[in-house]
Amino acid sequence: MCGIAGIMNLNDNTGPDPLILKRMNDIQQHRGPDAGDYFYDGCVGLAHRRLSIIDLEGSPQPMLSACRRACVVFNGxxxxxxxxxxELTAKGYKFNTLGDTETILNAYLEWGEDCVQHLRGMFAFAIWDREKQRLFMARDRIGIKPFFYSLLPSGEFLFGSELKVLTQHPLFNRRLRDSTIEDYFTFGYIPEPYTIYQNSFKLSPGHTLTLEKGMKVPVQKQYWDIPTDWQQPLQAAEVQEQxxxxxxxAVDIRLVADVPLGAFLSGGVDSSGVVALMSQLQSDPVNTCAIGFDVKAFNETEFAQMVADRYQTNHRVETVSASDFDLIDKLAFLYDEPYADSSAIPTYRVCQLARKHVTVALSGDGGDELFAGYRRYKMHLQEEKFRNLLPLSMRKPLFGPLGSFYPKLDWAPKFLRGKTSFQSMAMDTVQGYHNSMSILRADERAILFSAEYRAGLNGYSSLEVFRRYSDKVKHLDAMKIAQYLDMKTYLVGDILTKVDRASMAHSLEVRVPILDHKFVEWAFRAPSDHNLYNGIGKYSFKKALEPHLPQDVLYRKKMGFAVPLADWFRGPLKERLYDGLLSKQMSESGYFSQTRLKGLIDEHIAGVRDNSAALWTLMMFESFLRQQMGVGA
Known part of the structure; x- marks a missing residue:
């Protein structure tokens, strides 16, 4: 687990400025505090920060191949x-180290760009081929490890493990991409392949990027995607047997490390399942850690303790205050662009706790997307039943007006909160799911944004993010469509981003066995009616884990890694809301209706509506503007 950076001059053989590359590398020192070094060759400069996990002394980076033809920087x-x-030794390749980095080099020399097909893991890397004068870059299939890049007007191509690496170049353009503001207030993050900045991008999961001198733009290719063209789904019995x-x-191959290793144990099904299997695979007790809250409604530690007791783990718990909101500005710095998942706070704290005892931690991320564990999937299927009863031409005039005029009754019993469902039933499957999972729905964004900003969007809608992927899965059932969309957007842009930044802030490596690509290829074929069975989400996963975990852990109500936002905004963060959201920098940004900003705060404070999700999203955006853009500083 490391940080990588680099510069390539496409116009001539002039090498990059060493001071600029050093500045880029230094800003990500938290990703690799153990070592840092550089490689220069003509028009290319590569940089690396190392967190030593395997072959602690013998695998320095940047690393040259034994034949000295290729050089790599690698994260993962x-x-x-x-x-x-x-395999490669049998083919005649020489190895000077015992780690995994040199394996990538020799795999590239043997298979060229197809080397990625042979790699199983999480990775982002760049290889400079000195013979072909080619820079070859790749990101892992799921998007566990990040990769950012930008092509400057000067002809310099930049890349790095975090967006802040690129911003250290003095010619980097900080102009914002307007469409991503619409995306952010829909999803709470900036979806791939874009970043908040107009001229920088994220390399999409399962893609490679190739650049040669004289080229105007890099060539991007997709080498993997979640399979959706199987002849038939798995049978329920097959799922349970296998x-x-x-x-x-998948867990077993992630237990290799030359440093202390442990696991997160939240008390949820996914992390508990990973810990159970770890305990069966290693003779020593598993090191586990959990974060508790001082408010019972948000505290899952008793369930984590059940699993820790059953498997006699070395379990450590720390309790944090439910008013642990001092991290707000630090999070804006860590994530480099607007990011609105409030569970980033406890995730930061659990990584902080884990790093006191281990250098590598396994997590349970991916189970909800892969086995349909989110509550929104159940609602989506219920809405889909209504969609199947009537054609869109009849549903739209029937439910559209209801969705427009029905009040948003946050305070009412659930059966009376029908506004979002009415809206979704007037839409097709993809648009309906997009509407249901939006932080701010289209009608809410329309009144939040200023008239000038809306006009500048030229009709763009964040729905296009889903449309980008939906054609590939239109032949699948509604559940699988939602899962696929989540794995291409929410999993990458929210969940994996959250864990990468929070863990790397503490120089902690996190491994995610449920997202092993071979396991994903198999598990995504599980039948939808076995994943969501009798109203129980993730049923196939829970059923298989019954011999390994307590019933109370498996079948209790899902809590999530939540924080009490609604209470914060009516209490200790009340003044910050008014000061931040109604500040000069928010007004001068030109994105918002000042009347609506004040209305959102007033409604929430008065208890008329629960606007906490929207207010948190706005607060994190304000913190980004103030810090990263230097607005009003």
Missing amino acids: EIYNFKSLHQ LIERLKE
């Missing part, structure tokens, strides 16, 4: 590196 872990080492052994294998 290749879990099948030992078998690849044997799930544990397949997941256990």
Whole structure:
């Protein structure tokens, strides 16, 4: 787990400015505090920060191949590196190290750009091929490790592990991409492949990028995607027979490390399942950690303790205050662009706790997307039943007006809160799901944004993010469509981003066995009616784990990693709301209706509506503007 950076001059053989590359590398020192070094060759400069996990002394980066033809900088872990080492050695390749980095180099020399097909793990890397004068870059299939890049008007191509790496270049353009503001207030993050800045991008998961001198733009290719063209889904019996052994294998290959290793144990099904399998695979007790809150409604530690007791783990718990909101501005710095998932706060704290005892931690991320664990999937299917009863031409005039005029009754019993459902039933499957999971729905964004900003969008809608992916899965059922969309957007842009930045802030490596690509390829074929069965989400996963976990852990109501936003905004953060959201920098940004900003605050404070999600999203945007853009500073 490391940080990578680089500069390539496309116009001539002039090398990059070493001071600029050093500045870019230094800003990500938290990603790799153990070592840092540089490589220069003609028009290219590569930089690396290292967090030592495997072959602690023997795998420095940037690393040259034994033949000195290629040089790599790499962030991540290749879990099948030992078998690849044997295969490539048999083909005549030499290895000077015992780690996984050199495996990537020799795999590239043997298979070229197809080397990514042979790698099993999480990775973002760049290889400079000195013979071909080519820069070859790749990101892992799921998007666990980040990769940012930008092509400057000067002809310099920049890349790095975090967006802040690119912003250190004095010619980097900080002009915002207007469409991503619309995206952010829909999703709470900036979806791939864009960033908040107009001229920088994220390399999409499962893609490679190739650049040669003289080229105007890099060539991007997709080498993997979640399979959706299977002949038939798995049978429920197959899922139950195979799930544990397949997941256990994915866990097992992630237990290789030359440093202390442990796991997050939240008390939820996914992390508990990972810990259960770890305990069966290693002789020593598993090191586990959990964060508790001093408010019972947000505290899951008793369930984590059940699992810790059952498997006799070395369990550590720290309790944080439910008023632990001092991280707001730090989070804006860590994430580099607007990011509105409030669970980033407890995630930061659990990574902080874990790093006191281990350098590597396994997590349970991915289970909800892969096995349909989110509550919104159940609502989506209920709405889809109504969609199937009537054609869109009849639903739109029937439910559209109801969605427009029905009040938003946050205070009312659930059966009376029908506004979002009425709106969604007047839409097709993809648009309906987009509406249901939006932080601010289209009608809410319309009155939040200023008339000038809306006009500047030229009709753009964040729905286009979903449309980008939906054609590939239109032949699947509504549940699978929602899961696929989440894995292409929410999982990458929210969940994995959250964990990467929070863990790297503490120089902690996090591994995610449920998102092993071979396991994903198999598990995504699980039948939807087995994943959501009798109203129980993630049923297939829970059923397979019954011999391994307590019933109270498996079948209790899902809590999530929540924080009490609504209470914060009516209490200790009340003044900050008014000061921040109605500040000069928010007004001068030109994005918002000042009347609506004040209305959102007033409604929430008065208890008329729960606007906490919208207010948090706005607060994090304000913090980004103030810090990253230097607005009003």
